[in-house]
Amino acid sequence: MNQHLNIEAADRRFGWFMSAPALAMLLAVILFPVFWALFTSIHDYTLIAPNFDTFTGFANYVSALQDAEFRHSLRITAFFVFVVVLIEFVIGFGVALMLNSVERFKPIYYGILLCPLLMNPVIVGLIWRMFLHPSLGIVNYLLSVASIAPVNWLGSTKVAMWTIVMVDIWHQVSFMIVLLLAGLSALPKEPYEAARVDGAGTFKAFRHITLPLMWPVIIVTLLIRLIFAVKTYDLVYIMTRGGPGTATDLASYFIYRKAFVSLNVGEASAMAAILLMLILLLTSYLYRYMRTLT
């Protein structure tokens, strides 16, 4: 009995020993910056006077929340995230279901789908900026061939956000497809065979077998995509700089400017902490929801 305990303790020690390097690494590159940012957010820390001399408590948080521009950027970020995740999921799941039943040329489809995903967002932004040039770009040219009036893709406050959404979908939808497809191909075959014997049609099988079995994968996919979507920055930086007006001023780009243009790292850290808090709340809710399913 005693010996058994000893072995267990030794095992545990060995486990800690083996994971120590990785944990130290994580501590250094993730936890430390997070705590540094939190610490900065309660000080008057600017790039003009980079020091922690003035403790300000929650003043940075208060002024961040009082900033109408910041609240506006949170609102449109929420809108952007909701729309891109939803549309990408619908398209992604549809394509994944179709691809799942494909037998031949699968690697070719994979290859084509992965192309946009492998591209750097900055390059995606630049390419689309050229495509969407109102008078010299190819998109409006093709529209004109079909006698459709040219569209002001990035220069109109009503259209610009949807343009960014469209480009983001083009860029990121394969991520959804690939993840959901991996989930689909890992599903067991037996329930489907049993259902067919019992006379269930395709739709019924989807509704009662595929969906319930896929839920955990779907939630994780949505979660990952959602977190990435909140951080969208490059596309806006390259394509619109938050304009026209403030139509596409997403939160990440707003916070970046607070830190590196306004040089106010303290308040920018507070804004980042607020964003982190919102993402954490959402994540923990979805995570719990997933646990109740399994």
Place this chain on the structure above:
Amino acid sequence: MLRRLLLGVAIAAGLSAPASAETVTILMEGVPDTEYIKTLVPEFTKQTGIDVNLEVVNYAEMHTKLVPQLVAGKGSYSALVVDFYWVGEFTKAGWLLPLDERIAADKFDTSVYIPKMMDLVGKVDGVTYMLPFYNYAMGLLYRKDLLADPKNQADFKAKYGKDLGVPKTWDEYLKQVEFFTKDGMHGVVNQGLRPDPIAMEWSNYLFANGGEYHDANWKATLNTEAGVKAVEQYATNIEKYGPLGAASFSFDEAFNVMAQGKSYSYITYNFFRAGIDDPSKSSVVGNVEIMAVPGPTPEQGGSLNGAWGWAIPKSSPNPDAAWTFLKWVESHDIAKKRALQGGSPTRTDVFDDPEVNAKYPYAQAMKQMLLTSHNFPVFTYTPQLVEVLGRELSLAVAKEKSPAEALAAVEAEMTELAKKDGKLQ
């Protein structure tokens, strides 16, 4: 054998050491003027025995690379080039070495510089921190072939009762913008992207209407008749007389519209004057000329000034060698050689040099542009002011705010920034 080899290596090392005793390292932006300097540097090394290492990066990387080196006690850059945007920040933080003693000791003449240049990237509060390097003031690119066309001249006379010619005042120019918007042509193309393109371009509109950013005491003077008119004209030009989408154009996109011959005019940085005559980029080679942005009267101009200056950081590992380089690179001969390659001068004696004028007939227009130009507010928070200005102007162009509302918002934030910086009491 081995011993002889080692001896050889030692002698070679000993001989080569004095030749590369000192190296001047400078971080520079990848622009034409940097390329011209590169071709001239071997002369300097031959004269002084000092090696020069130019580290060339793009603009976006410069500030983030510079600051850690400037904060350090001993950085790796011997000398710097400073954009006028950063002058306030760099001097306020105390990162630059005052040059007055060295200038006096070597009798380096700074009176040859155009005074506006010294104000922008030379002196701060009476202390000389920089020598002006090159200027990128904004000017008006216009289609001289369209102005010379007899039919246009007759039509213009019939419509406005005045002769069509190079615009002498801002109002005359605006009439031409309206006139040339016909048959698929646009009177003007604007760069309406946030924040720098729109803020810099609109500044010309402000000055052209006789406005300024602030008075002598740094009290903001934007929400005035001139300011409101400037915003209205800017929004009208984008909406009525410009191509679709100009509200989101950066300068490359706007330049392309001009270079494709689809616009009569474009207010932009002076370095695009050379680009418009490059057949690989432009279909209007030889048809475009540049001039100072016209002002409210023929004597006044509306151009926005812009420039880079040479400086020596306090963290410089070898300030003496750096000064030797600065003296050389800003000497008349080298500044002239750079101008002859196509570089953009800051010295009057280079602007007036016969050889430079023979090669570049628009040199005098460029000089005029500087002489009548206006400076953007230079203080610690210049980049932040550009940011606020860009946002509010873009909102006004999008019709989400009235010109007066937008300008009032800029004034409020500008006042706060000026107070924070101690400029405004």
